[in-house]
Amino acid sequence: MKVGFNFSNLLGTVYCSGNLVFTPDGNSLLSPVGNKVTCFDLVNNKSFTFGFEHRKNIARIALSPQGTLLLSVDEDGRAILTNFVRRTVLHHFNFKSVVHDLQFSPDGTNFAVAAGRKTEVWRTPSYNEEREFAPFIKHREYTGHYDSVNSITWSGDSRFFLTTSKDLTARVWSLNPTEGFVPTALSSHKDSVVGAWFSKDQEKIYTCSRDGTLCEWQYTTKPGQESEEEDAEEKRIERWYVVHRNYFLQNNAKVKCAAFHKELNLLVVGFSTGVFGLYELPEFNMIHTLSISQNGIDFVTINASGEWLAFGASKLGQLLVWEWQSESYVIKQQGHYDAMNTLAYSSDGQRIVTAADDGRIKVWDATSGFCIVTFTEHTSGVTAIQFSVRNLLFSASLDGSVRAWDLIRYRNFKTFTAPSRLQFSCLAVDGSGEIVCAGSLDSFDIHLWNVQTGQLLERLSGHEGPISSLSFAPDGSSLVSGSWDRTVRVWSIFTRTQTSEPLPQQADVLAVIHRPDSKQLTASTLDGQLTFWEIETAEQLGHVDGKKDISGGRKVSDRRTAASNPATKHFTTIAYSADGTCVLAAGNSKYICLYDVATGSLVKKFTVSVNLSLDGTQEFLNSKNLTEAGPMELIDDQGEASDLEDRIDRTLPGATRGDMSSRKVRPEIRVTGLSFSPTGRSFAAATTEGLMIYSLDNTLMFDPFDLDVDITPATTLHALNVEKDYLKALVMAFRLNEKYLIHQVYESIPADDVPLVVGGLPRVYLSRLLRFVTGFIEEGPHMEFGLVWVEAIFESHGRWVKENRAEVEAEMRRVIRALKKVQNEVAALGDENGYTLDYLLSQPATQKKRQELDEGFLVAS
Template identity: 65%
Template sequence: MKTDFKFSNLLGTVYRKGNLLFTPDGTCLLSPVGNRVTVFDLVNNKSYTLPLFHRKNIVRLDLNPQGNLLLTVDEDGRAILTNFKRRIVIYHISFKGPADALKFSPSGQHFAVGIGRRLQLWQTPSVPGTDAGGDLEYAPFVLHRELTGHFDTIQNIEWSSDSRFILTSSKDLTARVWSLDPQDGFEPTTLAGHRQGVKAAFFTADQEAIYTVSEDGALFRWEYTTKRLEDEVDGEERWRIMRKDFFLQNDAKLKCASFHAQSNLLVVGFSNGIFGLYELPDFNNIHTLSVSQSNIDFVTINKSGEWLAFGSSKFGQLLVWEWQSESYILKQQGHLDSLNSLVYSADGQRVITTADDGKIKVWDTSSGFCIVTFTEHTGAVTDCKFSKKGNVLYTASLDGSVRAWDLIRYRNFRTFTAPSRLGFTSLAVDPSGEVVCAGSQDSFDIHVWSVQTGQLLEQLAGHEGPVVSLAFAADGSNLVSGSWDRTVRIWSIFGRSQTSEPLQLQSDVLSVDMRPDGKQIAASSLDGQLSFWNVFDAVQESAIEGRRDVSGGRKISDRRTAANVEGTKSFTKITYSADGTCLLAGGNSKYICLYDVTTGSLVKKYTVSVNMSIDGTQEYLNSKDLTEAGPRGLLDEAGEASDLEGRIDRSLPGAKRGDAGARNTKPEVRVSAVSFAPTGRSFCAATTEGLLIYSLDTEFVFDPFDLDIDITPDSILDTLQDAKKSSHATSTDDASFLKALIMAFRLNEAPLIRTVYESIPYRDISHIVRSIPQAYLPRFIRFIAHSTEETPHFEFNLLWIESILSVHGRYLKEHNGQLAPELRALQRVLDDFRDSLKRLTEKNVYGLNYLLSKPVLASKKANNTLRINESAPVDQEMIEIE
């Protein structure tokens, strides 16, 4: 089994905090998810997570106008500059303080960042590898100017369209106009008049006016005019308030605003979850809609002004709304509380997660989106399992029910309950789908129900402690249960006697799993041991000491080192790989361990997160973060200087898990569930950060359709001629034909591509298809579809199609969502040709039947000739058939 798994995607969380950002073309939305950035492709309906990660949660991000440089800043002011298109981290820098505002200039040559009350203007670093950039620079970030004048935090930054002036809004009730470089006759201007902090300020498209929006819902329009007073001949020319409008939302605070200058659209979000869309300067209300039950933290508009994106951190909501058609383009929400379990569907295309918020979510692994949410459970959902046959999902909950879900019709079709009210914490389903078993912490019995009738069949007694883990053998012959009474029991559910075989361990059992062949049991215990038992002999075969492997990371209040903390010394969830050779284990620490079952060795250790905003990710104690009052991270150092909403603590006393969407308390890093995909090519982990997917197929192939100075029509034809010569001399030369084909695709000239395509010998088709890069497959399939439709070489095209489907069939199936347009085009062309061929054959049948129905002259039968009867009206012609 291959073990080189790499981080592939982050699901289960769509927005944490910070600002949202549309790409310059307006088709993709960037959302900060903890210490990572997720990109939602709204046109192709897919999402991916960039490989960059910060040491704290990201609070600000921005793209340059060219769309190739992404700058992200975390809570401590540490920034990472990334080549967005290539997904490569280029530079790191620290701004020496928290950044509350960030904006690139329209020219892309500078960017402005607000550090507290200071405004810093930096020169944009050049991109390595380009003509202007060259190699990496030693000091890429150059501070252009630092401006001071505000008396409180800068909340928003806007640039003029010519990149000469900067407009800042601050909590000190003012907005200010600055210049990038000193201008003759220009002095920095202060726009004062609001009664509460200014949330945002914007230039109009012609830069003749400025709009400012404050937290109390006031909208001011400023113009640079001359107002003549009574006692003066010439009035003073300066910025003046020409109009005042107010958003009447009762006691709701204005939390965010965004302005689209080209269409004069202003969108504002309030703390009660309502947003308003207004047309300026007349202040016409176009829409007022409630999109969330909590405050809207950020809103932005794409370049065309058609889509509005909203982010709500409390509930982890991300919405994209098209205001003209009044419809949602994207509506996603993560779990509100800690993930408890996960399971893959049988085809590996879906991942189902359950959490303490009582919701069950189904995620599409190829697109990264949640496609359905079940909310029937009234308590925390603790476990979920898939049936081996069919699309049936089973879930166990603390509300005292086990439910069966039909994932084709998306409905709950069966509910199982116990005679007394119990909270179920573990679940197992018979492979045949006949029975479902559940264990509880309230009762020490295992409850067995019939799926067909919904009746309780049996209560398996024997354990003396809560049953925390259940697993069925692949053939359904045995049920394995693990309990806190330090035993693992093997039950024969369908046997004549319901007796069990107890296997004694040295500590409380936390998780059990059965090897796919049903011959071995793996059990994880509280002392960090992984024990492996033979099912038939009930003998322990081997053991792995996992205490050192899983331990790591110290909490902010720990007085011990990470190696001596007892809470991270065990695995709470284990699972076998599909072939049974490896075991994946995770616990209440930041590590996921992959073991080789045969040798008992640690193959690889994966770090879940390095995000220091989560408790338990630090390895060493920093003495400067310790004060006489306790750890600095647990103290409110801002005090009354912070906003009132930020000082209110609505968390329950003693709550450690916290609200994963808002992160009011510091959640602890842990892995609550792990699972291998049925194909074995990836595995998934339910963590505090969200749903992490690690895959073997994570090699990012950069868009290869780039031109080189050596790729010309003449060089392509020369390469093709060399391939033909070598093909005649050595019977085949696939590499030369493949090189010519790739060069033609890069140049993207249709006649040239067809010339190379039709010059390839049919005997080399399968070899070339096997070697063609997967990045070229979509364009290649589209080309073959057009070629089949426009050229007469139908059999030649069919050979290509057959080779593609046989060689790359698995890739096409796993990425059917991305390749759906190409496959549909191919299917349409084949259907059209089949229909035309059918019509032609039917027409020929009628013609042949007509000819065969005519009489044959006896004098010509011996010579195998056919003469048409002279009485037939066909010009007395003779038709001979050899």
């Protein structure tokens, strides 16, 4: 089995905190998720997560106007510069201060950083210059604000920029010294200024404050003064004055974010009540308002064309893209706002289902990374889910119910309950999908139901402690249960006696699972052991001591070191690989361990996260953060909310789920669920950070000719006819996208070299090659030559096409249509040739007989 799994994608979390950024073409959206960045392709309905990680949660991100450089900064001011196209990290840098905003200039030559009370302008690293040891060069530093800078906005010509601050002012700065320009403070607001923007002609400035006031500034003489009141000299003095003042009037709601599109004069404002409003400036006409969240909107941005608005709400992890002209959602995604408990792969590996303490079950598309549907029927945390045949999903919850879901019609069609109210913690379904069983921590019995009738069939007694885990053999021969009474029991529930055989363990059993061939089971216990048992003979085959492998990570409040902390020294979830040769195991730690079953050795160790914003990600605590009052991270230096409205609880009685107390806690890193995909090429882990996908096929489609500017028809023909480099010529022809040139290269490649050319072709061109070849099979005269190409494509890239069929679905339909057409034409041609051959073969015998008759007639005469 191949074990080279690498991080591939992050699902289940769409937005955590920080800002959102549209790409220059407006078709993709970048969103910070914890200490990573996810890109959502809104046109092709796909998403991917960059592989780099910050030391803490990301505070701000910015994308250069050319769409090549991505700059991200975490909560401590540590920045990572990334090549957006290649997804590779170029440079690390530390701004040594908390960064509140980050903006590239429109011409891309500089970027401004709001670091505390000052603003810093840095030169953008350029590929035109020679490689530099320190590519970050500071251009200038601007000071003058008396409190933290909130936002930065550049002018269209990149010569000036605006800054807003909590000191109730906005300021105008110039990038370089300009004759006649003096830095100006715009002070007219009575609350923190959220944003400031130039108009398209740069003759006006709009500023918006947190209390819902919008001011329009113009560079003019003081409005309203009479000539007789002031002398002529003072009248001629021009400066920035407020000419209009408008109010949003949203029932005392505070403005949390705002964005302005100067081409359309469109202002979008997000409020603390979850309402956003669209306004047309300078007339301040309200286009419409809409409530999109139960909590405040943290950030809003507009794409380049002004058609799409993106909103992020961190309280519930919501990400929305709204097309305001048609008043419809482009995407509406929300992750779990509570801890994930478990996950399951569908039988085809195309969908992943997750369940969490928030009572929600979400179905995710493994290819696109988007949530397809959310089930909310459970009224408490969902603890276990499992797939069955015919696209059926079963879930167990702490609300005392087991539910069956139809993933074709997306509905709950059956609910199973026990005679007494229990909180179910584990679940198992037999291979035929006829029997479902569940266990509870409240009762020591296992409940069995008939799926078709919904009746409770049996209550299996035998355990002397709470049931922690259940597993049905894939062939339905046995049921295995694990309990806190230090035993694993194998039940023969389909026999007349329904006997069970106990397998004693050394500690409380936390998880049990069958091998895919149903002949072996693995049990995880509280002492950090993995035990392998033969089911038929009840013989122990081996064990793994994983205490030292999984141990790691010290929490801020821990009194013990990571090496001596018993809380992280056991596995709470285990999963077999598709071929049954390896076992994945994880628990309340930042590590996922992959073991070889035959030898019991540790094959590979995966680190889930290095995010220091989570508890348990570092091995040793820094002594400088230890004070007389305890660790610095546990000291609340913010106090109560500064605003009265933030301290008032406006929720209705009975409307809040879960823990209704308000406290500030640090999330802890842990892995609550593991599952291998049916293909064995990837596995998923439900973690504190989200649903993490690790894959063997995590190769970025790299086009080696993207950086080459010397691609012309002449060089393509030279590579084809002179150099005889057929692969290079084919790729260059695809880059030029000239049909006649592709046709010429295609027909010039010898049939014997086709497998070599196809084998070396970058996969980024695979779908285009399939479209081209199938088109010429249907229209061109060289049918057999086209079939040679199709055969070579599937021999070299068949596995990739199978595992990424969603990306080449249209091309595969064309291939099937072309092959059916070839089959029909060849069959018709064969029938026609058969009739012709029969006719031709019958001709010599008829002619010979005619000659004999003629000769006989002559003799007779």
